[in-house]
Amino acid sequence: MHGQRGDDRRGRHASARARRARRSLPRGLFPGADRRGALARSGAGARVNTSTLRELLGRHGLHLSRDLGQNFLTDADLAVDLARRAGARQGDFVIEVGTGLGVLTRALAGIADRVRTVEIDAGLVRALEAESLLPENVELVHADAREIDWRGWIAEAQGRPVRLIANLPYSVATPLLRTMLDLRGELADWSVMIQTEVAERLVAEPGERAYGSLTVLHRLAADVDTIAKVAPSRFFPQPKVDSSFVRVWPRAKSPLQAGELAAVERLTRAAFGQRRKRVTNGLSRIAERAFPGLEKPARREALEARLNEVGIDPALRPERIEPEAWLALARAFAGDDLGPAQGDEGNGSDAAAVADG
Numbered sequence: 001m002h003g004q005r006g007d008d009r010r011g012r013h014a015s016a017r018a019r020r021a022r023r024s025l026p027r028g029l030f031p032g033a034d035r036r037g038a039l040a041r042s043g044a045g046a047r048v049n050t051s052t053l054r055e056l057l058g059r060h061g062l063h064l065s066r067d068l069g070q071n072f073l074t075d076a077d078l079a080v081d082l083a084r085r086a087g088a089r090q091g092d093f094v095i096e097v098g099t100g101l102g103v104l105t106r107a108l109a110g111i112a113d114r115v116r117t118v119e120i121d122a123g124l125v126r127a128l129e130a131e132s133l134l135p136e137n138v139e140l141v142h143a144d145a146r147e148i149d150w151r152g153w154i155a156e157a158q159g160r161p162v163r164l165i166a167n168l169p170y171s172v173a174t175p176l177l178r179t180m181l182d183l184r185g186e187l188a189d190w191s192v193m194i195q196t197e198v199a200e201r202l203v204a205e206p207g208e209r210a211y212g213s214l215t216v217l218h219r220l221a222a223d224v225d226t227i228a229k230v231a232p233s234r235f236f237p238q239p240k241v242d243s244s245f246v247r248v249w250p251r252a253k254s255p256l257q258a259g260e261l262a263a264v265e266r267l268t269r270a271a272f273g274q275r276r277k278r279v280t281n282g283l284s285r286i287a288e289r290a291f292p293g294l295e296k297p298a299r300r301e302a303l304e305a306r307l308n309e310v311g312i313d314p315a316l317r318p319e320r321i322e323p324e325a326w327l328a329l330a331r332a333f334a335g336d337d338l339g340p341a342q343g344d345e346g347n348g349s350d351a352a353a354v355a356d357g
Helices: 050-059 076-085 105-108 123-131 150-156 170-182 195-204 213-221 262-273 286-288 296-309 322-334
Strands: 016-022 095-096 115-121 139-143 162-167 187-194 222-230 243-250
Touching: 050 123, 076 105, 076 187, 076 222, 076 243, 095 105, 105 115, 105 139, 115 123, 115 296, 123 139, 150 296, 170 187, 170 195, 170 213, 187 195, 195 213, 195 222, 195 243, 213 222, 213 262, 213 322, 262 296, 286 296, 296 322
Parallel strands: 095 115, 095 162, 115 139, 162 187
Antiparallel strands: 016 139, 187 243, 222 243
């Protein structure tokens, strides 16, 4: 599912309530269907028709909002293809974020031994359980994916490969992508459906419009492959934007040392906040902390000198600076007190959205 219902977020704590998918009393999705219903059949899967979905949602009093970005994947064949191309294997522990009505979940459960799927919408959780839509090897967890203990979950795998494979809610895609970078040493990979606009940011080149802070972080820490572009017609209701399914895995020879991803991010988030201006404009607050004893003109000169030291022209816009140059700049500021930064050594659950400006 692409969106999460805001009314379910209030009052929720980080502790998640795990709910095993119930299988004791199978129910069809509509009268006259076979015992498990059209939606629950996870075999050869033509596209689930909209009337079936509408009837299910209506029976449980659920109302989708396009403004909230609630869009379900409806093509079961596509779901199986994406699960396989994401690298899911029998021995894997697969984590999914955004269960929706379980089309991708069932495809994953048909391949991997264990699937844990996270859904924030209490109404959908009730529907999934009442309709027995999920296989026995799926654990349904009612929680906000931004608040779960990712490292604790990964530890449960006891050395087996752990993969995130998900049709990510649009509203949490960017912060979760950032979280995955923090967990890159513990995940085999992560394959997610996201807005094409966001996918383009992951692979953009310097100077391109999509190039930003999120791009820099991914270029330094991971490799990205766009597996497929998915048309709005594959979802219900149809979103107003195109989607892309991307596979991301840790970069084999990343130049990053421990703690450096957060240091780079601190600089890029500041700079790309004013992406159309000289890099010195966006880094002015960084200069205030790095050179506290200097007046404004002297601080600017010191900042320009620091940029020149690592081969960055102070007149450049942030979008023209290569990822490796950002890393070099972060290392040049390593001895300065720049204030608190988002750490990439924590559990990854508190990662903020990366603003590209």
